[in-house]
Every structure is written in C-alpha cells, then in structure tokens.
Amino acid sequence: xxKSIIIITAHPAYHRSRANRALRFAAEGSPxxxxxxxxxxxxxxxxxxxxxxxxxxxxDHIVLLHPFYWYSAPALIKEWLDxxxxxxxxxxxxxxxxxxxxxxxxxxxxxxxxxxMPKGRNRFSIxxxxxxxxxxxxxxxxxWQPPFILNSSREASPAALLQAGHDFRTMLExxxxx
Amino acid sequence: MAEANLLQSAFVYLSAAVVSVPIAKRLGLGSxxxxxxAGALIGPFVLGLVGNSEAxxxxxxxxxxxxxxxxxxxxxxxxxxxxxxxxxxxxxLQVAFTSAFATGIGVMFGxxxxxxxxxxxxxxxxxxxIVLQSLREKGIANTDAGxxxxxxLLFQDIAIIPMLALFPLxxxxxxxxxxVAAGPLDALPGWMGGLAxxxxxxxxxxxxxxxxRPILRWVAASNLHEIFTACALMLVVGVALLxxxxxxxxxxxxxxxxxxxxDSEYRHEIETDIxxxxxxxxxxxxxxxxxxxxxxxxxxxxxTILGLVALLIAVKAVVMLGVAKLFRQRSGxxxxxxxxxxxxxxxxxxxxxxxxxxxxxxxxxTAPLIVVVALSMALxxxxxxxxxxxxxRADTKIGTVRAPxxxxxxxxxxxxxYGRFGQIVGRVLSANGYKVSVLEHDADQVELLRGxxxxxxxxxxxxxxxxxIAGAGEAQLLVVAIDxxxxxxxxxxxxxxxxxxxxxxxxxxxxxxxxxxxxxxxxGFERETxxxxxxxxxxxxxxxxxxAYKADRAGKLFTRYDERVLEEMFSHWADKDDAxxxxxxxxxxxxxxxxxxxxxxxxxxxxxxxxxxxxxxxREAFERDQAQMSPxx
Numbered sequence: 001x002x003k004s005i006i007i008i009t010a011h012p013a014y015h016r017s018r019a020n021r022a023l024r025f026a027a028e029g030s031p032x033x034x035x036x037x038x039x040x041x042x043x044x045x046x047x048x049x050x051x052x053x054x055x056x057x058x059x060d061h062i063v064l065l066h067p068f069y070w071y072s073a074p075a076l077i078k079e080w081l082d083x084x085x086x087x088x089x090x091x092x093x094x095x096x097x098x099x100x101x102x103x104x105x106x107x108x109x110x111x112x113x114x115x116x117m118p119k120g121r122n123r124f125s126i127x128x129x130x131x132x133x134x135x136x137x138x139x140x141x142x143x144w145q146p147p148f149i150l151n152s153s154r155e156a157s158p159a160a161l162l163q164a165g166h167d168f169r170t171m172l173e174x175x176x177x178x
Numbered sequence: 179m180a181e182a183n184l185l186q187s188a189f190v191y192l193s194a195a196v197v198s199v200p201i202a203k204r205l206g207l208g209s210x211x212x213x214x215x216a217g218a219l220i221g222p223f224v225l226g227l228v229g230n231s232e233a234x235x236x237x238x239x240x241x242x243x244x245x246x247x248x249x250x251x252x253x254x255x256x257x258x259x260x261x262x263x264x265x266x267x268x269x270x271l272q273v274a275f276t277s278a279f280a281t282g283i284g285v286m287f288g289x290x291x292x293x294x295x296x297x298x299x300x301x302x303x304x305x306x307x308i309v310l311q312s313l314r315e316k317g318i319a320n321t322d323a324g325x326x327x328x329x330x331l332l333f334q335d336i337a338i339i340p341m342l343a344l345f346p347l348x349x350x351x352x353x354x355x356x357x358v359a360a361g362p363l364d365a366l367p368g369w370m371g372g373l374a375x376x377x378x379x380x381x382x383x384x385x386x387x388x389x390x391r392p393i394l395r396w397v398a399a400s401n402l403h404e405i406f407t408a409c410a411l412m413l414v415v416g417v418a419l420l421x422x423x424x425x426x427x428x429x430x431x432x433x434x435x436x437x438x439x440x441d442s443e444y445r446h447e448i449e450t451d452i453x454x455x456x457x458x459x460x461x462x463x464x465x466x467x468x469x470x471x472x473x474x475x476x477x478x479x480x481x482t483i484l485g486l487v488a489l490l491i492a493v494k495a496v497v498m499l500g501v502a503k504l505f506r507q508r509s510g511x512x513x514x515x516x517x518x519x520x521x522x523x524x525x526x527x528x529x530x531x532x533x534x535x536x537x538x539x540x541x542x543x544t545a546p547l548i549v550v551v552a553l554s555m556a557l558x559x560x561x562x563x564x565x566x567x568x569x570x571r572a573d574t575k576i577g578t579v580r581a582p583x584x585x586x587x588x589x590x591x592x593x594x595x596y597g598r599f600g601q602i603v604g605r606v607l608s609a610n611g612y613k614v615s616v617l618e619h620d621a622d623q624v625e626l627l628r629g630x631x632x633x634x635x636x637x638x639x640x641x642x643x644x645x646x647i648a649g650a651g652e653a654q655l656l657v658v659a660i661d662x663x664x665x666x667x668x669x670x671x672x673x674x675x676x677x678x679x680x681x682x683x684x685x686x687x688x689x690x691x692x693x694x695x696x697x698x699x700x701x702g703f704e705r706e707t708x709x710x711x712x713x714x715x716x717x718x719x720x721x722x723x724x725x726a727y728k729a730d731r732a733g734k735l736f737t738r739y740d741e742r743v744l745e746e747m748f749s750h751w752a753d754k755d756d757a758x759x760x761x762x763x764x765x766x767x768x769x770x771x772x773x774x775x776x777x778x779x780x781x782x783x784x785x786x787x788x789x790x791x792x793x794x795x796x797r798e799a800f801e802r803d804q805a806q807m808s809p810x811x
Contacts, residue, residue: 012727025797029804043730158799165800 002032002176003060007106010038010066010077018161019108019153023065026165032176034059038076045079052084057097061175062142064133065106067153071122071129081136090140102175103137105130105147106168113151145175190227194220195461208315210308211559213461217468218556228469239428241459242307242524243418246335246429248456249310249328250436251449258437260622261329268326268505269333272519275497276302283489289543292348296538297547299341300530301490303523306331306429307460308558313518316566322621323511323569326502327518338427338525339375342532349537378424379434382417386438394444407451414452427525467524471552475545486550491561495520510569517565521558522551589615589649594639594669595660597623599685599706603657615648619660640669642676650677658684658700663691670698692744693751712737735777739770 011020027033066073115122137144150164194216202212220227277298284294313319397409421431495516502512533539593600596618617639627634637644683702686692695703716733750759
C-alpha cells in the first residue's frame with residue numbers, strides 16, 4: 001500500500017513565485033499528495049490547531065515546501081510549528097503522534113548553490129542552515145530526509161524549472177512507495 | 179372659487195403656516211398646534227382672511243388619507259399581527275366604554291337615547307391625524323405607548339364603517355335631502371352593501387399584488403420621476419374614490435393599500451415621493467380645523483362649550499387610561515395614551531354632518547359639538563406634552579405596574595442595548611467567560627431573547643438608577659450598543675459623570691457619530707457597518723482572484739489607514755475647519771490607492787512582473803512530460 005504525503009506549503013506572495021509554483025504544480029497531480037497552503041487557509045494567522053493535528057495524523061510523510069526566507073521559512077511556517085507541534089502531542093511525554101513519519105524540507109532559494117559555502121556570501125550550506133528544522137523533526141520522532149533544494153529560483157530558465165518539477169515529483173513518488 | 183382667489187387664499191394659508199409653525203415649534207409646542215393657531219388666526223373669527231373653509235377642508239382631508247397610506251406602507255403585516263390584541267382589545271374596549279359613558283351623559287343632558295348614542299359613538303373617535311403627527315414629531319411613534327395609541331386609532335378608523343351603517347337606523351326625524359357622505363350604494367339593501375365592501379377590500383388587496391406592481395415597474399422603467407409621483411398619487415386617489423363609492427372611510431382603504439405595498443420593491447420610492455404631499459396637506463387640514471372653530475358660538479356660551487370640552491377630555495382620558503391599565507400598559511404609557519387620545523377626531527365632522535343628514539342628530543346639537551371637538555383637537559398638543567411629562571415621571575419611579583426587571587449583581591461588563599449589534603458583542607464576551615449584564619428597553623426584544631433562553635434585563639439604559647442596579651458601579655466596562663445615536667451620546671455622558679472609573683466603548687453609526695463619541699472621549703468605538711463592509715470587500719477580492727493572504731492584508735491595511743484618517747479628520751471637524759476637512763476627504767481616495775499598491779508590491783519584495791503566462795506554459799509542459807513518462811513507470 002502506498003503512503004500518503006502532506007505538503008505544508010507557505011508563500012506570502014505565491015502568485016509571484018515561479019519556483020514555488022513549479023514545485024506545487026508538480027506535486028498537485030500526484031494521487032498520494034495532499035497540498036495544504038497555509039497563507040490561503042490562514043491569511044490572518046489564525047491557525048486551526050485541531051484541524052492541523054488531524055491532518056498530520058492521517059498522513060505518513062510530512063513535506064514543508066517554502067521559500068528560504070532569511071535562511072529559514074516565512075513567518076506563518078514558524079507560527080504553524082509553534083502552535084501545532086504541541087508538548088504532549090508531538091514531543092515530550094506521550095507526545096508520539098508524529099513518531100515514524102518522515103520529514104522533508106522542500107526549499108526554493110533565490111541565490112545559486114555556490115553561495116551556500118564557507119567562502120560564499122551565505123557562509124553556510126542549506127543543510128547546515130536547516131538544522132533547526134532537523135532538530136525539530138528529531139524531537140518529534142520523525143525521520144529526517146535530505147532536503148529538496150531548488151537554487152537560483154529567480155534566474156532559473158523554464159527548462160530548469162521543468163526539470164526541478166520532475167525531480168520533485170520523482171522524490172514524492174519514491175516517498176509514496178516506501 | 180375664482181382662480182385669482184385660489185392663489186390669494188393659497189398665499190394666505192402658506193404664509194400663515196410659514197409664520198406660525200416655526201414659532202410654535204421653537205416654543206416647543208409642535209407643528210400641529212402651530213397650524214391650528216395659524217388657522218384660527220386667518221379664520222373668519224379673527225382676521226377673516228379666509229371664508230368658509232369647508233372646500234379647503236375637503237381637500238385637506240386627503241392629507242389624512244395620504245398619511246394612512248404612508249403608515250400602511252411602513253407597516254409590515256407581521257407587526258400588524260403582533261398588534262392584534264391591542265388593536266381589537268384596547269381599541270374595541272375604548273370605543274365601547276367611551277361611547278357608553280358619552281351616551282349616558284347625553285341622556286342625562288336630556289337627549290333621546292338614539293341621539294345620545296350617535297353622539298357618543300362619534301365622540302369616541304380620536305384624531306388620527308393630530309396624534310400620529312405629534313407622536314412622530316416627538317419621536318415616540320415607535321415606543322410601546324406610540325404603538326398602543328396607534329392600535330386604538332386604527333380600530334377607531336375601522337369602527338367608522340359600522341357606525342355609518344348604524345346611524346340611519348337611529349333616525350328620529352325625517353332625513354334631509356340626499357346626504358353628503360352617503361355613497362351611491364346606499365340604495366342597495368344592507369347585505370349587498372356589505373358584499374360591495376368586501377369586494378372593494380379584496381380588489382385592493384388583489385390588484386395591489388397582481389396589478390399595481392407591474393404598473394409601477396412599467397412606470398418606473400420610463401425613468402420619468404414626476405410620472406412615478408403622479409402614479410403614486412393616482413393610486414392613493416383611486417383607492418380613496420373606490421372607498422367613497424362603497425361608503426367606506428377613504429383613509430382605511432388607503433391604509434390597506436399601503437399595507438399591501440409594504441413589501442414591494444418600490445416602497446421607499448413611493449414613500450419619498452408622497453411624503454411632501456402628506457406634510458402639506460396635513461398642514462392644510464390642521465389649518466382648516468383651526469379656521470373652523472366657531473368663536474362666535476364660543477363667545478355666546480363660553481361656559482357650556484368649555485365645560486363640554488373639559489368633560490369630553492376627562493371622560494375619554496379616564497376611559498382610555500383604564501383600558502390601558504387593563505391591558506397592562508405601564509402607567510406612564512397609559513397616561514400618555516389616555517391624554518393623547520382624549521380629543522375628538524376629524525371623522526367626527528364627517529359623522530356629525532352625516533348624522534344630521536340622515537336625521538339622527540339635530541343641527542342644534544351638532545353645532546356646539548363641532549366646536550367642542552375642534553377645541554379639543556386644538557388642545558391635543560398640550561395634552562400630549564402633559565402626557566409625556568407624566569410618562570417620564572412614572573418611568574423614573576421604580577415600582578410602577580411594569581417596573582424594569584433587572585437582576586442586581588456583580589458583573590464585568592454591562593451592555594446597553596441588546597439588538598443586532600449588542601448581541602454579537604455580548605456573545606463574544608460571554609463565550610470568553612466574562613460576566614455580562616444586559617439592558618434592553620424594547621419589551622418585545624426582551625421577550626424574544628428570553629424565549630431563546632438568554633438572560634436579558636428589561637429597562638432603559640439611559641436611566642442612571644437602572645444602570646446602577648445593573649451593576650455599573652462595580653463593572654469594569656460599559657458597552658453602548660443602543661440603536662439611537664442621540665441616546666447613545668446621552669448615555670455616554672451620563673455614565674462618564676456618574677461612574678468615572680468605568681471604561682466605555684460604543685457602537686458608532688457613522689463618521690459623524692464617531693466624531694461625537696470621540697469628543698466625549700470614549701475608550702473605544704467601532705463604526706457599525708465599517709468592519710462588515712471591509713470584510714465583504716476582502717471576500718470580493720478573493721473571488722476576483724487575489725490570494726487570501728494578500729486580500730486579507732489589503733483589507734486590514736485599508737482599515738488601519740481609514741482609522742488614521744478618521745483621527746485626522748476629527749481634528750479638523752473639532753476645529754470646525756471645513757476647508758481642511760473637505761481637502762482631506764478629497765485627497766483620501768488617491769492616497770489610499772497608492773498606499774495599498776505600495777504594500778502589495780513590497781509584500782513580494784520584487785517587481786510586479788506578470789509571470790503567469792510563463793508559468794501556465796510550464797504547467798502544460800510538465801503535464802505533457804508526465805503523461806509520456808507514466809507508461810514507462
């Protein structure tokens with residue numbers, strides 16, 4: 001039986017993000033995927049905690065798809081983490097709701113890959129910068145997957161975006177199989 | 179009347195009104211008394227500027243018809259149904275008891291029982307025109323007392339029909355020539371007359387539903403405003419004629435026609451078109467009542483006439499007060515209704531003429547009675563003022579028949595006014611665990627809410643003693659949510675003075691009211707329709723394709739900006755700087771648009787290129803590729 005995937009996505013200006021759209025379109029067609037757009041659902045940041053929890057409980061894999069704002073995520077993703085991953089549910093004593101699920105970050109970054117290096121202007125690799133998310137996944141008992149990264153999102157050619165879409169879709173299909 | 183004369187007397191009437199009505203109004207006497215005085219002044223007994231006013235009176239009676247049409251127009255059938263007990267009960271008992279008393283007194287004065295009965299029935303009627311106009315001017319038409327008075331008046335208007343039928347049976351002497359008020363159907367036997375009456379009412383109801391609306395739509399489509407007005411007037415005149423034809427009160431027919439059209443889409447248009455005619459014709463009516471007062475007769479037998487006026491008013495007021503008590507009206511309301519309805523009515527003139535013509539009441543009896551009725555009508559504004567004063571006194575005394583019902587206790591919040599607005603505030607606060615005390619002055623609303631199981635106190639929140647009982651002394655916050663702008667300001671002032679530590683927030687009706695509240699330094703206010711308007715705009719933008727977050731933000735941004743501008747405009751408004759105020763209003767829209775566009779652009783942190791075309795091509799390409807790939811998988 002194939003596994004189900006929830007993609008939590010957030011982009012405050014989604015209509016202007018080519019990269020996010022490319023990845024979202026790629027995911028939309030998959031029967032295993034539920035796409036959940038936080039800025040569309042909670043424009044006022046009033047996250048429905050109960051609904052979010054049951055959404056996570058009914059899926060096997062968690063994917064967070066977002067732009068790499070300030071080496072992290074748009075504010076609504078942080079709000080979502082703060083409110084939904086409650087003590088006693090996601091972590092801590094009897095906090096086992098997410099145990100065994102996989103956790104994948106899908107990142108779109110404006111700058112090219114070579115800037116995310118000790119000598120580059122971003123100093124650290126994206127994997128390093130994602131450590132807070134990795135730690136979060138770990139604390140919740142999730143299996144941290146290597147992140148999916150789309151670099152140079154602003155300059156990417158249509159062909160490059162197309163390729164990224166296929167890669168993302170392939171990654172999702174692999175997840176669904178396992 | 180010659181044409182030159184028509185213009186002359188029109189000028190006399192109009193200038194009398196223009197001079198005396200504003201004076202009367204400024205003296206606090208109300209416009210009705212002003213008209214009556216104007217009429218008396220220009221009448222044959224003082225200045226003698228106008229002669230016999232009977233022809234004018236006839237025209238002016240049409241003002242009463244229009245008034246009842248407009249009342250009907252404002253009256254939803256549901257309200258009429260709610261008033262059914264007071265119409266039939268209070269109205270019926272008032273007419274029955276007053277007639278009985280008056281008949282008894284008539285017999286004591288030596289009239290035969292037939293004459294006394296006819297006089298009694300006629301005198302039981304009150305003046306719909308004067309009372310309703312005065313109540314409306316005083317702003318108490320929609321209170322319990324106002325509705326009570328209206329119910330009784332409505333019943334009286336209906337009661338005229340059987341009275342007209344009854345009078346010929348009471349005839350004691352040979353009828354005069356053909357009666358004026360007698361319709362052409364009088365030759366028919368009684369049951370056919372009754373049938374004709376039913377047919378006429380049915381015709382109004384049916385044609386109102388089936389015929390009038392298409393006609394109004396057709397006329398409205400012509401886009402000729404004055405033709406629409408003409409059509410509305412034609413409608414009222416037509417109904418009045420039909421009613422006269424079958425021998426009914428034209429006013430009653432107009433009322434029915436109004437009720438039939440109350441839920442039509444042209445209601446407001448008809449209302450505004452006809453309103454000026456009502457005002458002017460009613461004014462004319464009051465003037466002619468004033469001019470018709472026979473001061474000669476009054477001078478000849480002043481004590482008899484004035485004594486009869488006093489007797490009439492006393493009997494009617496006492497009977498009405500008793501009936502009101504029986505129907506558990508508050509005693510203050512009862513006093514107002516009793517004194518307010520203590521005069522004779524305009525239909526008395528019609529009925530007296532009719533009674534004389536069909537040989538019931540001899541002219542020697544009607545002549546002084548007409549003066550008595552006219553004088554009692556002239557006294558009405560004064561009686562109403564007395565009634566209102568009594569009502570206020572009775573209301574401020576706790577422990578009257580229908581005392582305010584307030585549960586004393588300690589509360590966090592007091593909500594004044596629990597209608598559409600207050601209920602929302604109350605529910606949010608209660609749901610969040612605050613102890614809320616609610617004050618509502620509309621008894622119907624209180625009953626309704628109690629029916630739903632909500633705890634609502636009954637009482638007028640502008641009264642300091644009731645506020646205190648409701649717990650204003652200990653509460654932290656007062657929410658002013660009453661639906662009367664002036665009363666809301668009054669309440670804010672009262673509460674500020676009496677409870678300096680109480681925080682006050684208020685529902686504002688519009689910008690002006692908001693300024694008034696700001697002047698009184700409320701701790702917070704919200705314009706009642708503003709938030710809803712913005713939210714609907716946000717929903718609209720979402721449907722137009724804007725993302726939820728951006729639409730929401732645009733709405734919030736607009737709100738913030740508008741509130742900031744409101745503060746700015748308030749300072750101009752408070753300084754009475756009209757030029758600055760207008761300039762600000764002018765510049766506002768442009769600034770708003772700029773601001774929202776800037777926020778929209780900065781939200782993405784980059785230029786506003788439209789990349790949709792590229793992306794949708796991308797999507798097609800992706801799906802094509804996927805379709806080719808899947809067979810291989």
